[in-house]
Amino acid sequence: MLETVLLATVLMIDTEAPDRVQNLDEVLIVSDERRGRNRSVKGQAASIDEHLGELRKVNLVRRGSYAWEPVVNNMQTERLSTTIDGMKIFYACTDKMDPVTSYVESGNLQSISLNSGLDGNPQATGNIGGSLDLKLRKVGFDSDPRQINVSAGHEWNGHLQVYGADAAFSGSRAYLNTGLFYRDADNYRTGGGEVLNYSQFSKVNVFANAGLRLSDSDILESTLIFDRATDVGYPALNMDVSKAQGFISSVSYRHLFSGASLETKAYYNHIIHIMDDTTRPDVEIHMDMPGDSWTTGLYSLLTTSLGGETGAQHDVAANYDLYYNRLFADMTMYPGGAAPMYMVTWPDVGTLNTGLALTDNVSIDDRQSLRLSGKLAWQQQRLNNEEGYHGQKVFFPLMTDSYYQTTGRIAANYQLSIFNSQLSIGGGWGSRAPTVTEAYGYYLNNTFDQYDYMGNPHLKNESAFELNSNFQFSILNFQLGFDANVFLFRDYIIGRLDDRLSAMTVGAEGVKVYRNLDHATIANFSVDAGWQITDRIAWSGNVSYALGRDDESDPLPLISPLAWRNELLYNYRNFEARVEVKGNAVQTDYSAKYGETKTQAWNIINLSAAYQFSILNSHFSIRGGVENLLDRKYSSYSDWNNIPQKGRNVYLNLTFEL
Numbered sequence: 105m106l107e108t109v110l111l112a113t114v115l116m117i118d119t120e121a122p123d124r125v126q127n128l129d130e131v132l133i134v135s136d137e138r139r140g141r142n143r144s145v146k147g148q149a150a151s152i153d154e155h156l157g158e159l160r161k162v163n164l165v166r167r168g169s170y171a172w173e174p175v176v177n178n179m180q181t182e183r184l185s186t187t188i189d190g191m192k193i194f195y196a197c198t199d200k201m202d203p204v205t206s207y208v209e210s211g212n213l214q215s216i217s218l219n220s221g222l223d224g225n226p227q228a229t230g231n232i233g234g235s236l237d238l239k240l241r242k243v244g245f246d247s248d249p250r251q252i253n254v255s256a257g258h259e260w261n262g263h264l265q266v267y268g269a270d271a272a273f274s275g276s277r278a279y280l281n282t283g284l285f286y287r288d289a290d291n292y293r294t295g296g297g298e299v300l301n302y303s304q305f306s307k308v309n310v311f312a313n314a315g316l317r318l319s320d321s322d323i324l325e326s327t328l329i330f331d332r333a334t335d336v337g338y339p340a341l342n343m344d345v346s347k348a349q350g351f352i353s354s355v356s357y358r359h360l361f362s363g364a365s366l367e368t369k370a371y372y373n374h375i376i377h378i379m380d381d382t383t384r385p386d387v388e389i390h391m392d393m394p395g396d397s398w399t400t401g402l403y404s405l406l407t408t409s410l411g412g413e414t415g416a417q418h419d420v421a422a423n424y425d426l427y428y429n430r431l432f433a434d435m436t437m438y439p440g441g442a443a444p445m446y447m448v449t450w451p452d453v454g455t456l457n458t459g460l461a462l463t464d465n466v467s468i469d470d471r472q473s474l475r476l477s478g479k480l481a482w483q484q485q486r487l488n489n490e491e492g493y494h495g496q497k498v499f500f501p502l503m504t505d506s507y508y509q510t511t512g513r514i515a516a517n518y519q520l521s522i523f524n525s526q527l528s529i530g531g532g533w534g535s536r537a538p539t540v541t542e543a544y545g546y547y548l549n550n551t552f553d554q555y556d557y558m559g560n561p562h563l564k565n566e567s568a569f570e571l572n573s574n575f576q577f578s579i580l581n582f583q584l585g586f587d588a589n590v591f592l593f594r595d596y597i598i599g600r601l602d603d604r605l606s607a608m609t610v611g612a613e614g615v616k617v618y619r620n621l622d623h624a625t626i627a628n629f630s631v632d633a634g635w636q637i638t639d640r641i642a643w644s645g646n647v648s649y650a651l652g653r654d655d656e657s658d659p660l661p662l663i664s665p666l667a668w669r670n671e672l673l674y675n676y677r678n679f680e681a682r683v684e685v686k687g688n689a690v691q692t693d694y695s696a697k698y699g700e701t702k703t704q705a706w707n708i709i710n711l712s713a714a715y716q717f718s719i720l721n722s723h724f725s726i727r728g729g730v731e732n733l734l735d736r737k738y739s740s741y742s743d744w745n746n747i748p749q750k751g752r753n754v755y756l757n758l759t760f761e762l
């Protein structure tokens with residue numbers, strides 16, 4: 105049961121158990137070399153988005169059936185850090201159609217780890233709400249010499265097909281993981297059977313991770329991922345995507361000292377995003393809107409253990425990182441008959457960021473531990489596109505083409521275990537620089553509130569104090585947990601109406617300019633319970649509530665209403681079955697001021713079952729289920745423009761491990 109508690113914020117995709125768990129929020133998984141068993145309900149055929157959705161602190165903003173935007177502690181991308189094996193990567197869409205999690209596949213990953221709040225992973229910067237690190241699958245040295253996985257999945261609603269194959273080879277001097285995945289879906293049906301147009305997508309992903317042991321203490325590793333989504337529909341938006349492509353690469357060198365390791369990784373990634381409105385009927389003004397994001401960087405991570413034996417033990421990590429990112433997006437409008445209009449929407453912003461992070465996990469004694477983390481980062485931004493720079497300077501005559509920002513974070517967390525309970529309290533402070541959209545975005549239409557948004561180069565950094573606490577206790581077969589955190593913001597960044605400006609986009613209601621609000625508050629509360637009723641039957645439940653307020657005590661947008669989840673699990677030998685009921689209360693606290701509409705309450709029932717067996721030396725697993733059993737038509741508060749979710753959906757996923 106304790107393990108379940110500790111795993112609250114990590115999702116195991118293809119590994120049996122973490123080798124080392126350091127903190128309730130901070131979960132560290134050392135590359136697992138054993139043959140995996142997939143813990144996720146849908147198995148490997150599940151999308152990254154579905155895996156993310158199984159993390160308790162994660163919600164997802166959905167603009168279609170592909171590329172959902174992760175939300176942690178009720179904060180979106182701007183206030184989170186998302187890294188892939190510590191690599192920085194930035195999305196290339198001015199409309200947030202391509203969160204960076206959309207450029208990897210379930211088959212690429214070993215686990216997803218989430219650090220809640222300001223206590224980020226060493227490579228994270230600007231993480232007020234939390235940091236997600238997607239850990240890539242690496243078989244490592246001296247594991248099974250050869251493993252081959254083949255998986256296939258089908259979902260009847262939307263005719264989703266998933267095919268994947270991956271292989272791992274391991275020896276004492278070298279290892280290789282490689283794989284190919286393909287997903288394709290048609291439009292899905294909402295509850296009641298109506299087809300939701302523009303909800304289709306298609307995606308291909310190829311990856312390779314390789315390692316070479318140069319000597320007993322020197323290891324060279326490298327990663328290559330190519331991911332391409334095509335014909336992706338966004339029913340909540342006015343446009344679709346004809347191509348979203350990611351190329352991710354890295355080379356790293358690891359040196360092992362006695363009791364310490366130093367890893368230095370250099371990486372490069374390029375994202376191409378091409379929007380398309382040619383398949384939509386009734387487009388008044390056709391638009392071309394491509395976006396590009398290039399990032400190159402490196403980090404050096406030193407980890408070591410100090411002390412121990414009699415005194416407190418310190419697990420220390422020091423990380424230096426440096427990256428350079430370029431973001432460029434433009435738009436060409438073709439008003440019927442008239443000459444095309446051209447606009448630069450992200451003015452080729454080059455961001456050079458460098459930072460130093462320190463983490464110390466102090467094991468004071470058997471019962472107490474303390475975790476301290478901090479990071480200081482400095483960045484320079486330059487607007488490299490003249491046209492974009494001059495376009496924005498019209499509105500901000502005092503702006504320059506270059507800016508500097510210094511950001512930092514510091515967090516402390518104390519943990520005490522007594523008898524059957526565990527208490528943790530923590531606090532922190534941190535700041536983030538405005539994003540490129542917030543500082544330099546130019547007439548970016550937001551379909552959520554129907555306003556065009558202008559970036560503001562004079563924004564101050566946003567900062568927040570965080571307080572958090574967590575209490576878990578168990579008696580006999582019963583376990584109960586409480587979790588609460590509050591973020592007190594200064595200079596909170598959000599768009600506010602500027603009625604001196606007029607909209608550019610057809611149908612937009614006006615222009616909003618990003619501003620710093622003097623203060624704002626976001627708070628999250630949750631209660632978890634678990635009950636092992638018999639050896640075979642277990643129940644778990646969760647209720648969460650969140651609150652967001654701006655400087656005038658009005659609700660902030662996209663804050664979850666009261667939400668619950670109930671699950672009954674039956675487990676016998678290699679068979680498991682579960683019934684899940686989840687839902688939201690009516691969104692009474694919606695933010696009319698920021699263009700949000702009220703979302704009604706909903707409840708759905710999901711059924712699933714899994715069976716695993718072995719023949720000779722091969723493992724097979726079959727997973728099947730029905731989502732939204734009663735075919736309810738509903739949308740959640742985080743469904744962009746309240747697009748309805750999938751209606752009843754039957755799925756069957758098969759995996760063979762040879």
Ligand SMILES: [Cu+2]
Pocket residue numbers: 197198199200201202345377379
């Ligand atoms: Cu886009």
